[in-house]
Amino acid sequence: MRIGELSRRTGVPVPTVKYYVREGLLPAGELTSPNQARYGELHERRLRLIRALIDVGGLSVAAVRDVVAAVDDGSRSVHKVLGEATDPLVPRHPEGPDDEALAGARERVAALVAEQGWRVDAEHPSAVALAETLAALERAGHGAFAEVLGEYAAAADRVAEADFDHVGRRVELEDLVESVVVGTVLGDALLAALRRMAQVHRSSRLYDDTRD
Amino acid sequence: MRIGELSRRTGVPVPTVKYYVREGLLPAGELTSPNQARYGELHERRLRLIRALIDVGGLSVAAVRDVVAAVDDGSRSVHKVLGEATDPLVPRHPEGPDDEALAGARERVAALVAEQGWRVDAEHPSAVALAETLAALERAGHGAFAEVLGEYAAAADRVAEADFDHVGRRVELEDLVESVVVGTVLGDALLAALRRMAQVHRSSRLYDDTRD
Known part of the structure; x- marks a missing residue:
């Protein structure tokens, strides 16, 4: 043509x-x-x-x-x-300070990855974005919200499965x-x-x- | 104080x-x-x-x-x-044209609400945002992605349950x-x-x- x-x-x-x-x-x-x-x-x-x-x-x-x-x-x-x-599509957070909240959040993310058996590097943009969001919750006085993390991860896994079934x-x-x-x-x-x-x-x- | x-x-x-x-x-x-x-x-x-x-x-x-x-x-x-x-927190989409894609998307949203038994008005900002996103998929030639909708809704329901358990x-x-x-x-x-x-x-x- x-x-x-x-x-x-x-x-x-x-x-x-x-x-x-x-x-x-x-x-x-x-x-x-x-x-x-x-x-x-x-x-x-x-x-x-x-x-x-x-x-x-x-x-x-x-x-x-x-x-x-x-x-x-x-x-x-x-x-x-x-x-x-x-990788460029991971929503970027305004980067917060490198404080205790972030250190705790990074540990939490590592533990979650291990629990889920996910093959995802701790430095992957998505893992960094998750840690930054958890740290923001902690700094806003809502660190307890992280209790939902397991349920959220299960839901996200289900969604990703549907995504890959489709594609x-x-x-x-x-x-x-x-x-x-x-x-x-x-x-x-x-x-x-x-x-x-x-x-x-x-x-x-x-x-x-x-x-x- | x-x-x-x-x-x-x-x-x-x-x-x-x-x-x-x-x-x-x-x-x-x-x-x-x-x-x-x-x-x-x-x-x-x-x-x-x-x-x-x-x-x-x-x-x-x-x-x-x-x-x-x-x-x-x-x-x-x-x-x-x-x-x-x-309600003001629902992410706003750039409003698309009022075309066939949107009409089809609105029907799909109404059917989903009925299936899920959700008590959500068709004019609620979240239902409108969902219809706009489905219409955008259709216009981009990816209408088939809407097949995941049932799985997504089930995952969203699970997340909302965790949200309300928490709050x-x-x-x-x-x-x-x-x-x-x-x-x-x-x-x-x-x-x-x-x-x-x-x-x-x-x-x-x-x-x-x-x-x-």
Whole structure:
């Protein structure tokens, strides 16, 4: 197909497609004449991945370049490629002080990882984010909230299982990476909304004296 | 106690305490002389609630005024007070178009609420946020991700149960509201980090060819 058709199919404007080619995110089309190129399904799939990373994941063009390089590097495991695509998506906390609260939280995270048998490094961005949030709870005088951690971890494990059941049906690496990025970002929003709905329901059951 | 002691105990600077009194968030202290007032435990508890709503929940001073008015209004059910405090905490999505994707998403949310037996209005901010997120998935070509919805809802329900088991130990209404606000906001961050950790673990098990 020509660049105009590629643009129509993916919803990405022609100048943006050209920019991605110049920036090395998208391979150039096959030249059919000195100023005309042909694009194929590979380009279409790659463009969808790029848009998911930028629009949904909020990644920078430089970060996208790293992800597509990882996708194209046949020597990297799928696990490594997924890490490259999703590590930048871990919500960053304003880093708190390196105090006792943080030290205690890090120990708690290590204990949780051991309990769950999770293969996750203590320095992984997600483990660091968890420790920072636990430390913030402690500093706000709500350290006792960490008692829910085991239940939360069980729920998160169940969610991750559903996530991978879903994405496991993807055959192409690019489709897999795209699905994981979209599912990671929008899945957090789904989960937060559902948690709020379940809370509203429980609050109504427990505390609504006015209901019939 | 004097205002200086109240400030030390809560970490809220004296001018900020005075500002909250002027704005009607905090009751004035009991005058012991023309320019000295005495504050009690009630003020300390109220100040902690105000700081949790502003620092953790990100509420405006006007929204905090509504919450404390609801706390002080003995005629309102605890359910209504919790709604007043937490409805503004539902993450807002950039509103999408009112298209077929949104109509389908709203139907899906209504069906889910019925299945779960949740007492949640279709116009509640959390139900609207869920529909908007499902519509965004559909528009991004990932509508199939909604298949995970049942598993997500079950996990969210489990988390909400843990949340209310935790806050149910609070006796004072202000402590309850404070706990719910802190737990709602930081709980989302905990859950997102744990989901990421569980995903890393599953990715490693499924896709890491390099592990021993």
